[in-house]
Structures are given as C-alpha cells and as structure tokens.
Amino acid sequence: MDISVTLFGGLRHFLPAGSSFNKCNISVDEGSRLDTLLQQLPIPPEKPYIVIINDEKVSREDYADITIQSVDEIVLLPPIKGG
Amino acid sequence: MSWHKQILRVNLTTGSCTTEPLNMEWAEAYLGSRGLGSKYLYEEMDPAADALSAENKVIFATGPLTGTMASTSGRYTVITKGALTGAIACSNSGGKFGGELKNAGYDMLIIEGESDKPVYLHIEDDRVEICDAGDIWGKTVWETEDILAKKYSDPLMRFAGIGQAGENLCRYACVVNDKHRAAGRSGVGAVMGAKKIKTIAIRGTTGTPANNSRTFYDMVNAVNARMTDREEMARDGTLAMIDVTNEFGSLPTRNNRSVRFEGANKLNPEAMHTPNANGHTNLVTNGACFGCTVGCGRICKIDPTHFSVKDRPEYQGASGGLEYEAAYALGSAVGVDDIDAATFAGFVCNEYGMDPISLGGTIAAAMELFDIGAIDESTTGGVKLEFGSAEALCQIAELTGKGEGFGADIAMGSKRLCEKYGHPDLSMTVKGQEFAAYDGRSMQGMGLAYATSNRGACHLRADPYGHDFETTDTPGKAQVVAESQRDVAFIDSSGLCLFPGGCGWGMDDYTELVNGACDGSWDSQETGERIWNLEKLFNLKAGLGKQDDTLPKRILEEPADVGTGKGLVCKLDEMLPEYYQLNGWDAEGVPTKETLGRLKLG
Numbered sequence: 001m002d003i004s005v006t007l008f009g010g011l012r013h014f015l016p017a018g019s020s021f022n023k024c025n026i027s028v029d030e031g032s033r034l035d036t037l038l039q040q041l042p043i044p045p046e047k048p049y050i051v052i053i054n055d056e057k058v059s060r061e062d063y064a065d066i067t068i069q070s071v072d073e074i075v076l077l078p079p080i081k082g083g
Numbered sequence: 084m085s086w087h088k089q090i091l092r093v094n095l096t097t098g099s100c101t102t103e104p105l106n107m108e109w110a111e112a113y114l115g116s117r118g119l120g121s122k123y124l125y126e127e128m129d130p131a132a133d134a135l136s137a138e139n140k141v142i143f144a145t146g147p148l149t150g151t152m153a154s155t156s157g158r159y160t161v162i163t164k165g166a167l168t169g170a171i172a173c174s175n176s177g178g179k180f181g182g183e184l185k186n187a188g189y190d191m192l193i194i195e196g197e198s199d200k201p202v203y204l205h206i207e208d209d210r211v212e213i214c215d216a217g218d219i220w221g222k223t224v225w226e227t228e229d230i231l232a233k234k235y236s237d238p239l240m241r242f243a244g245i246g247q248a249g250e251n252l253c254r255y256a257c258v259v260n261d262k263h264r265a266a267g268r269s270g271v272g273a274v275m276g277a278k279k280i281k282t283i284a285i286r287g288t289t290g291t292p293a294n295n296s297r298t299f300y301d302m303v304n305a306v307n308a309r310m311t312d313r314e315e316m317a318r319d320g321t322l323a324m325i326d327v328t329n330e331f332g333s334l335p336t337r338n339n340r341s342v343r344f345e346g347a348n349k350l351n352p353e354a355m356h357t358p359n360a361n362g363h364t365n366l367v368t369n370g371a372c373f374g375c376t377v378g379c380g381r382i383c384k385i386d387p388t389h390f391s392v393k394d395r396p397e398y399q400g401a402s403g404g405l406e407y408e409a410a411y412a413l414g415s416a417v418g419v420d421d422i423d424a425a426t427f428a429g430f431v432c433n434e435y436g437m438d439p440i441s442l443g444g445t446i447a448a449a450m451e452l453f454d455i456g457a458i459d460e461s462t463t464g465g466v467k468l469e470f471g472s473a474e475a476l477c478q479i480a481e482l483t484g485k486g487e488g489f490g491a492d493i494a495m496g497s498k499r500l501c502e503k504y505g506h507p508d509l510s511m512t513v514k515g516q517e518f519a520a521y522d523g524r525s526m527q528g529m530g531l532a533y534a535t536s537n538r539g540a541c542h543l544r545a546d547p548y549g550h551d552f553e554t555t556d557t558p559g560k561a562q563v564v565a566e567s568q569r570d571v572a573f574i575d576s577s578g579l580c581l582f583p584g585g586c587g588w589g590m591d592d593y594t595e596l597v598n599g600a601c602d603g604s605w606d607s608q609e610t611g612e613r614i615w616n617l618e619k620l621f622n623l624k625a626g627l628g629k630q631d632d633t634l635p636k637r638i639l640e641e642p643a644d645v646g647t648g649k650g651l652v653c654k655l656d657e658m659l660p661e662y663y664q665l666n667g668w669d670a671e672g673v674p675t676k677e678t679l680g681r682l683k684l685g
Contacts, residue, residue, distance in 0.1 A: 008326040010315040021353070050552050052330060057647040059554075077327045080315075081548035081585050082407075 001070045002027055003037060009078040014043040028068060035063040037074070050077045085147040085293035085600035086110055091189045091211060093204060095278055096137060096196030100211040105190050110147075112683065114597070114605070117173045118576035118614035120144030120162035120191060124171070125617055127193075130624035134164040134270070135252060135277040137197040143184060143243070143283070144192075146578025147600045150185030150291040150373070153303050154310065155580035157181050157373030159266075164625065166270030166277075167254045167441065167496050168515045168539040171621040174257065174271045175543075175575055176243075177372030178264030180285070183241040185578075187287030198279040203231070203244070206285040216281040220250065223434045224259045224282075231284050244282025245272040246436030251486035252276050253494035255441035255517075259433055263403025264372065267438040269516060269538050270496075293600040302599045306592050307376060313586040317369050317378040319352035321407035321582075324520070326351050329415075331552065332646010333525040335518060336415040337470050338447040339511050339637055342522045343645045346420025350410045354422050361386055365422050367401045377582055381406055383426050391427035391477045403433055408542070411520030412443025417450055417476055424473035428480040435484025441496055444517025446479055448497035448509050449489075457504045464488040508636045514539035514627065523638045523655075525648025526551035528560040531658045534632050535564065537618040543581060544568055555647065557654050561661035569611030573597075576614060613682045616666075616674050620684065629672040632659065 002025040007015055012022040026040050034051070043049065051058045052075040058066060068074075088105045106123075113119040120142040132138035142162040149156055159181030165172030184192065187208050194204075198213075201220035205212050219227045224246040232240055243260035249272035256272030257265045266272075275281075293299050315323060328334040329347040336344040348354065355366040363386040370380030383404025385392045392398040404426055405413070413425040432439040446468075452458045453468040460467060464482075466489060468475050482490025492500055497517055501510040511518045516539025523530025528547025536544040546567035550560060570590055574581055577597050584593075590607050597605050622631075633639075634653055642650045663670065667678030679685040 006330075008330060009319070009323045050331070052647060055332065055646055055649065057331075057554075075330050077330055077552070078323075079549055079552040080324055080327060081546060082321055082324070082543070082582055 001030055003068055003070065003072060003074060005037070005041070005074045005076065007076045009080060011043065011047070011049055011076050011078050014041060014047070016042065032068050033064055034058065034066040034068055037068055038063065048079055050079055051075070052077065084602050085151060085291060086115065087185070087188050087190050087292065089189055090191045090193060091206070092193045092195070093211070093213065094196045095194065095198040095202065095213070095280060098213055100213065111603070112610070113614060113617070114573065114576040114610055115146035115190065116144045116149065116158065116160045116576045116578055117162065117175065118572060118610065120160055121171060121173060121614060121617055121621065123191070123193065124162050125621050128164070130164065130621045131626060132164065134166045134169060134274060137278070139164050139274055141194040141271065141274050141278065142191060145181055145185045145190055146576055147293070148596060149578030150182040151293045151578070151600060152300065152374065153579060153596050153600070154307050154374060154376040155372065155583055156578055157375060158578050158580055159184060160575065161258050161266040161271045163271050163274045165538065166252070166256070166273035168269050169625055170269070170514050170538055170627055171618045171625070172269035172271050172538055173575070173618070174266035174268045176258070176260055176264050176266040177375070177580060178261035179373045180241045180243045180260035181578070182373035183285050183287045185287065185291050186289055187285055188289040192283070194278065194280060197277065201279045201281055203281045204283045206283065208287060208289055219281055221247065223247065224436050225262055225434050227282055228262055231282070235284065237286055240284055240286045242282050242284050245275045246434060246484065247486065248435045248437045248484050248494065249273055249276035251494065253437060253483065253486065254496040254499070255438040256436050257438045259436050263433045265433065265438070268440065268541065272436050299599050302595065306588070306596055309587055309592055310376065310583050311587040313377050316582065316586055320369065320379045320381045322352050322355060322381065322405060322410055324407040325410055328521060331525060332643060332648055333522045334415050335411060335511070335520060335522050337418045338416065338451045338509065339518065339522060340451070341645065342525055342643045342648065344415035344418070344420070346418075347415060349420040350405070350414045350422055350425065355381070355383070355405070359386060361388055363387070365404065365426060372580070375580070377586055379582055385423045385426050385430070389423040389427070390474065391424055398427065398430055402430055405429055408520050409439040409443070412440045413476065416443045416447040418470035419473050419476050421473040424477055427477050431480040431484050437484060440519060441517040442480060442483060442493070444511060445493050445497040445500055446476060448501050448511065449493060451509050452501065452504050452506060455506070457506055462489065511635050511637070512540055513634060514631050516540045522643065522648070523634055523653040524643040524651045525555060525646050527555055527557050527653055527658070528564055530634055530638060530653035530655060531560055531564045531662060532568070534634050534655055534659065535662060537615070537622055544571060546571060546584070555651060557657045561658045561665055565662055565665045566608065568615050569608050572611035572614040573607040576610070613684065616678065616682055616684055619674060623673060632672055
C-alpha cells in the first residue's frame with residue numbers, strides 16, 4: 001500500500017527523487033510498522049524530526065509498535081525554534 | 084577586553100552630554116547589553132515611577148561582543164520601564180546601529196530627564212550634541228532617516244528612533260533602526276516619545292577593542308565553523324516556523340480562538356518565494372545584520388497592483404518583509420491570508436514605529452470585540468473590523484500609526500482596549516503584552532515561559548521549543564524554562580543574536596566567544612540567573628507580583644480545538660510552583676534571602 005508522507009522545512013530536501021514539493025508516497029506492505037516506513041526516507045540520522053499521525057504526536061519509543069494504515073496522514077516536522 | 088569602559092550620559096532636562104567610566108564591577112557581574120543595562124536602570128530609577136515620566140530612563144546598551152568580528156555581533160538592547168507593561172523592558176535589535184554605537188566608543192548610552200521641545204541626538208565619536216528636531220517631529224521613521232542622512236551627507240550614519248506612533252505615545256511604539264530593524268517590544272518607543280527625543284543619529288570610527296586580537300580572530304573562525312546548519316534560515320528565515328506550528332497545532336489564530344490557520348500556506352516561505360498570478364514574487368532577497376553569517380532577514384516587495392499600495396509608489400519598493408512573528412500577528416491572529424496585505428501592515432509598523440506583534444494582537448482582540456457585538460462600525464469609524472478582512476487590517480494599521488480615529492484605541496494595546504469595552508478576558512496578554520506566535524496549550528512550556536517572562540508575554544525569554552515539540556506532559560518543563568531563561572539572558576547580554584543557537588551553536592560556543600572577548604571565565608547559568616533575578620526585583624518594586632505571572636482565561640480554561648494539544652488547556656498550576664522553587668523563590672514568586680545572597684543581589 002502507498003502511504004502519503006509530508007515533510008516540512010528543511011526535511012523536504014530528503015524526499016525521495018520524483019516527489020512533489022513536500023510530499024511523497026512510500027510503498028510499504030500491509031501491516032507495516034512506522035519505523036519501517038521511516039527507514040525508507042533518506043533522512044540522515046543526525047537530523048531530528050517530530051512525527052505526527054492524524055494530528056497526534058507520536059513518541060519515538062513507539063515507532064516500532066505503531067501499525068500504519070493506508071488512510072493515515074503522516075507529517076514530519078523539524079523541531080526548529082525562535083521566530 | 085572588549086568593553087570600551089565608557090558610558091555616554093545625556094540629560095534632556097539640563098541639556099548636558101557627559102561621559103563617565105563604565106562600572107566594571109557591575110560589568111563583571113552582568114556582562115553587558117540587557118544585563119548591564121538592567122543593572123544601571125535598577126540602580127538609577129525608582130521602578131514604581133510612571134513609565135512615561137521624566138523619572139524613567141532609556142538605556143541603549145551594547146554587549147562586549149557587539150561590533151566585534153564575531154558572527155551576529157550587531158545586537159544592542161533598549162532598556163527602560165515599558166510603557167505597555169509597567170514592567171522592565173529590554174528590547175533587543177539587530178541591524179547596524181549597535182555596531183555603530185560601539186564603534187563610536189561607548190558601551191552604553193543613558194538618556195534621562197525630558198526635553199520641553201522635540202530634539203534628536205547627533206553623535207560622531209566624542210562629538211555629541213542635542214539638536215532641535217522641529218523639522219523632523221511628525222515625520223515617519225523613513226522620512227526622518229532620509230532627511231538627516233542628507234543633512235549630514237554621510238551614507239554610513241546610522242539611526243535609531245521613533246515614528247509618529249512614539250510621538251503619540253502608542254503603548255507599543257518601538258525604536259526602529261536602519262529603517263526596518265526594531266527594538267520592538269514593550270513600548271520602548273513611547274518612552275522616547277514622552278521624552279521628546281526623536282532619533283539618535285550616530286557615526287563611529289574608533290573601532291572595537293577585541294578586534295585587535297589575533298587570538299580572538301582565530302577563535303571566531305573556529306566557532307563560525309561550528310555554525311553548520313544555517314542554509315534553511317537564510318532561505319526561509321524565521322517564517323519556516325509557520326508550517327511547523329500550524330501542523331503541530333500551536334499557531335494562534337483569530338485571537339487564539341483556534342490554534343491552526345487554514346490560510347497558513349498563503350503566508351509560508353513558499354508563498355513568499357512563489358510568483359503570484361501577476362508574476363510578482365514577494366521575497367526579493369534575504370538580509371543580514373552587522374557581522375551576521377546567517378542572514379535570516381526578509382527583504383520583500385508588495386505587488387504594485389495590490390489594493391494597499393496601488394497608486395502609492397512610496398510603498399512599492401523593497402523593505403523589511405514578514406518574519407514569523409509578524410506573519411502570525413498580521414496574518415493568522417487576525418485571520419488574514421493575504422501576504423501582500425500583511426507585508427503592507429508590516430511596512431506601516433516600520434514606518435510609523437510600532438511593534439507588529441502587539442499591533443496584530445490588539446487588532447485581533449478588536450476583531451473579536453467586533454464579532455461579539457461589543458463594538459460596531461460606529462465605534463470603529465465605519466471600518467468593518469471582521470476577522471479575515473485584509474482591507475480592515477491595512478486601514479486600521481495606518482490609523483493606529485497616525486493615532487487617528489479608532490486607531491487611537493488600538494494604540495492602547497489589547498489589555499486597555501478590552502478593559503475599555505468591557506471584555507478584559509479577550510486580551511491575549513501577559514503583564515499587558517500581547518502573545519507571540521505560539522499557543523500555550525499545545526506548547527505547555529511556552530505557556531509557562533509567557534506567564535513568567537519579566538517583560539510580559541514573549542517567545543524569546545526562554546527556549547522550551549525542543550521539549551514542547553517532544554511532549555505536552557508538564558513534568559520537566561519548569562526546569563527547561565528556568566534554565567533556558569538564564570541562558571537567554573546571558574546571550575542577550577553578550578551582544579550576540581539568539582539565532583545561531585538554531586543553526587548549530589550551543590551555549591559552549593557563546594561562552595567561548597564571551598570568554599575570548601572579555602578575558603574571563605564566565606558561567607552562563609550563574610550570570611543569567613543573576614540577571615533574571617534582578618529583572619524580577621525591578622518588577623516586584625514596580626508593583627508586579629504572583630498575580631501577574633498568569634495567562635488569559637482562554638488559555639487556562641478553553642481547550643485547544645485541534646492539533647497535538649487538542650482538548651488541552653495550559654496546566655500552569657502544575658508548573659508554576661516548581662518553577663518558583665527551582666528559582667529559589669518563595670510561594671509568592673519572591674526571591675528568598677538565600678537566593679539573593681547566593682547571586683550577590685542582597
């Protein structure tokens with residue numbers, strides 16, 4: 001199944017080739033966990049990000065336990081500061 | 084050492100301009116800029132005095148690193164008692180004025196008393212004169228700078244002054260330097276206006292002591308190499324934050340009725356970068372302050388066919404554009420998704436000398452008053468002050484700058500406005516100062532930071548961002564806020580900018596530069612804590628107390644409607660007692676004798 005993922009800020013530089021401005025579709029098997037999906041994004045390990053699924057923030061320690069659904073809206077945000 | 088060890092003191096009542104040695108005992112305890120300026124203010128004035136009286140003072144303070152070759156060394160601070168808040172005001176600005184003040188040979192300029200007629204200050208190194216401002220009083224910031232630059236025929240002369248908003252004592256009038264950089268918050272420009280001092284025109288050629296050291300040169304290069312993550316800041320500026328907070332659900336919208344704005348994608352960096360239907364692009368280029376290697380500034384142009392500037396060529400050139408806070412205040416806070424309208428309102432703020440955060444926050448409160456019927460078109464002078472109206476935003480911004488019509492009410496700030504019209508709970512303020520661009524329900528640490536900020540609601544008095552984006556749970560937030568308030572106070576007192584902290588620098592980098600410039604070994608936490616407590620003492624003597632360390636009812640009682648904090652209110656009562664305890668304050672938020680003794684404040 002294809003999952004839509006949106007990356008904001010500087011994270012969009014790590015979208016796979018052929019992605020639109022800040023969105024991409026990631027193909028994963030039915031029943032895949034969040035960490036499997038995230039591993040398909042070429043984001044360097046030193047780049048921190050926040051994951052939000054359907055408007056709820058996901059804790060890092062839960063990445064391996066969350067099963068992705070085809071209807072999920074997944075957003076990755078850089079934890080920038082200031083303003 | 085990088086202090087000049089010299090102060091310029093100007094008394095507007097007597098007309099005297101004198102120099103005196105910098106108190107180095109204080110400099111070694113409070114560093115410079117925000118900290119050292121606050122020490123002078125605390126010692127020299129009665130904090131209970133009226134902010135607009137002759138007893139108040141305005142201090143322009145550089146830090147030891149201001150004007151040096153260190154990156155982002157253009158910062159200076161205006162310290163006074165705030166006209167908006169009645170609390171200590173420390174408004175920080177970049178641009179080129181701070182470096183020029185330092186290069187003129189002064190660590191600090193103290194302005195006291197009040198003039199009986201409009202004046203401006205002209206400084207060229209050790210030549211200082213108080214000049215008649217009769218021909219520039221009533222002029223905008225932009226006009227004033229152009230007139231004086233022509234008069235002195237010096238393209239390198241720098242200016243920091245007020246527009247008509249300051250002259251009219253708009254409660255959130257700011258001090259604008261270099262036409263579009265500003266010591267923006269708390270009404271420092273109104274204090275200038277009350278003293279009838281229009282601007283400071285300065286040219287400095289004496290240099291800055293630390294720049295003579297090869298060791299310091301090598302250190303600066305080494306520290307600069309550690310600023311590894313600045314490309315995004317140069318490309319998108321602080322505006323990059325709008326997508327983050329909107330998705331997270333912490334972008335205050337329509338006077339904090341919501342925390343997500345459906346029009347955010349029309350105000351974000353891509354909207355600024357992308358040509359509109361007329362082929363016009365809002366962003367012209369990025370801009371940098373003195374000595375800056377980040378370049379977060381936005382230089383923008385309004386579409387010349389836009390209603391706000393059509394047939395008004397004076398607004399069709401490039402000038403300081405929307406940064407994140409202005410995009411919130413003149414955008415989501417008022418429900419306006421028109422980037423040109425928000426940019427125009429921002430230009431008006433720079434031109435007339437107003438803080439865009441407080442202007443937008445006050446217009447947002449007025450829009451809610453209009454929405455619930457507390458005011459109507461008979462009050463607003465015929466302006467349909469509806470959320471989302473770009474026309475109303477532009478019209479009211481100009482009226483406020485000029486102090487005309489309903490603009491005179493907007494110039495009071497949202498606290499006084501909402502009290503006047505019988506709905507004080509609709510003012511999104513702390514200590515009378517309007518919220519910055521974060522909501523304290525999904526960002527609980529920011530809620531605590533707003534409530535406890537010594538200058539009123541502010542996003543730059545603490546650094547709870549990382550913790551807030553991790554969790555809405557309150558444990559640990561009091562410590563993050565307390566410790567980061569000290570770090571920020573230290574950085575603000577150094578003469579450097581906070582933003583390298585988001586581009587790769589850590590506190591060790593700042594401390595290394597301070598140690599290098601000051602030939603010392605500084606403890607950022609200890610120095611910052613001393614400064615924070617001194618500001619607190621000023622506020623206590625000014626009559627502020629625990630009752631002022633709070634948030635509006637909306638944030639404490641109305642749950643956030645969407646986003647990661649949906650259903651949450653700010654749990655201030657869970658965090659505040661721990662915060663006081665961590666600071667060594669009693670249950671009323673008063674520093675204990677032991678704390679004052681430990682910090683040598685007793």
